[in-house]
Amino acid sequence: GQNIDQPTEMTATEGAIVQINCTYQTSGFNGLFWYQQHAGEAPTFLSYNVLDGLEEKGRFSSFLSRSKGYSYLLLKELQMKDSASYLCAVILTGGGNKLTFGTGTQLKVEL
Amino acid sequence: GAVVSQHPSWVICKSGTSVKIECRSLDFQATTMFWYRQFPKQSLMLMATSNEGSKATYEQGVEKDKFLINHASLTLSTLTVTSAHPEDSSFYICSARGAWAYEQYFGPGTRLTVT
Numbered sequence: 449g450q451n452i453d454q455p456t457e458m459t460a461t462e463g464a465i466v467q468i469n470c471t472y473q474t475s476g477f478n479g480l481f482w483y484q485q486h487a488g489e490a491p492t493f494l495s496y497n498v499l500d501g502l503e504e505k506g507r508f509s510s511f512l513s514r515s516k517g518y519s520y521l522l523l524k525e526l527q528m529k530d531s532a533s534y535l536c537a538v539i540l541t542g543g544g545n546k547l548t549f550g551t552g553t554q555l556k557v558e559l
Numbered sequence: 560g561a562v563v564s565q566h567p568s569w570v571i572c573k574s575g576t577s578v579k580i581e582c583r584s585l586d587f588q589a590t591t592m593f594w595y596r597q598f599p600k601q602s603l604m605l606m607a608t609s610n611e612g613s614k615a616t617y618e619q620g621v622e623k624d625k626f627l628i629n630h631a632s633l634t635l636s637t638l639t640v641t642s643a644h645p646e647d648s649s650f651y652i653c654s655a656r657g658a659w660a661y662e663q664y665f666g667p668g669t670r671l672t673v674t
Contacts (some may be wrong), residue, residue, distance in 0.1 A: 455612045478661060479661055481611075483665075488666035488668070488670070489667065489668065490652050490666055490667050491603070491652075491665050492665070493662060496661070496662060501630045505599075507601070527659045535602060535603070539661050543662055545591075545610050546593060546605055547605070547654075547663060548591070548605070549604075549605075550602060551601075551602050552601070552602040554600070558649070
């Protein structure tokens, strides 16, 4: 089966930096997405990694190591509005390129 | 661009009735649409994948006779929850993908409550 793990909850301080890890063991890999989801809303796209390395986009960066089955999302200069659930999702090869989501990390940003 | 809508945004129905949820891609042609279910404080669980003009592919454990999916056009997919029961109460989210990329664009979700 597919296994994608993330920490359940994290707490950080406004203005700080936080790293959310994601490890995966899947049959096939076509890339990894990070999504942000506020309560009661649909996920919104943050990043997509298919090659090893760091992708930077403003306050958000995402890293991938395919050999280690590992990714992280780095959030800088945290703001209160960053309090949300962060989901990593792996695209599996074949089968319509469907996404398999991790367990999700609930991030709480405090003053 | 790449906007996906869902209707209704919330619905309350009585046990035993059927509910239809629509998912539309507003500004692109969606070759593939996906239906997810999400319980409170849990991640998204893929229910089925549908391609325009063909039968949906259901994930293991999802009853295809209970969750009817139709993808009649490149911009519309529907999910019908038949003979709904209280345990079907959940947040249902669709997503759509064009032919050009792997990225899925998510609809705003439908909150279903079965009483």
